[in-house]
Amino acid sequence: KAGVTQTPRYLIKTRGQQVTLSCSPISGHRSVSWYQQTPGQGLQFLFEYFSETQRNKGNFPGRFSGRQFSNSRSEMNVSTLELGDSALYLCASSLVIGQGASGYTFGSGTRLTVV
């Protein structure tokens, strides 16, 4: 079966712009989470959605937002981009929520570069 699909794979944006990243979860998965991966900070949790509702949010500024659609696909948006937002953004999906991420499957990520 198809895995978690993230688009685009690579993105270059200019400081001050905004960007939208997309994630299509595994068919049937209703929970989608987003993580930011950088060499300095490692993997950090951004937010999690289940049935179109944000269930958890990490410690990121309000410039980072997300949403989930009725078909479980999710998007995350970063406004007023800063150089420090350059990172690999990873999406993970699972069938259910609250079981310790035992069914987590990650996508290959979107590499965002802010210049």
Add this chain to the structure above:
Amino acid sequence: QQQVKQSPQSLIVQKGGISIINCAYENTAFDYFPWYQQFPGKGPALLIAIRPDVSEKKEGRFTISFNKSAKQFSLHIMDSQPGDSATYFCAATTNNAGNMLTFGGGTRLMVKP
């Protein structure tokens, strides 16, 4: 605040050797401890996981040892192979945190032929 500390940051092991990666956590509410393996250009993939009611879990060449009183857990890779060369992350979560994971800083493993 880094709640999961991972060491070493990098590790070089000869083929056939044992790779050992250690993690320590602070939050005693954590009740699920997975390990992820990440290859360049790919997302992390679940390798093996343990809950605190057992002290050890083995799957093939991969073993997790868990010490609840010390709040530490470790990954052992037996008979390490060049194909195991990747970055390994420990993580932790609580049952009431949804699927939110707190990751360690990662260990870059290189297995020399």
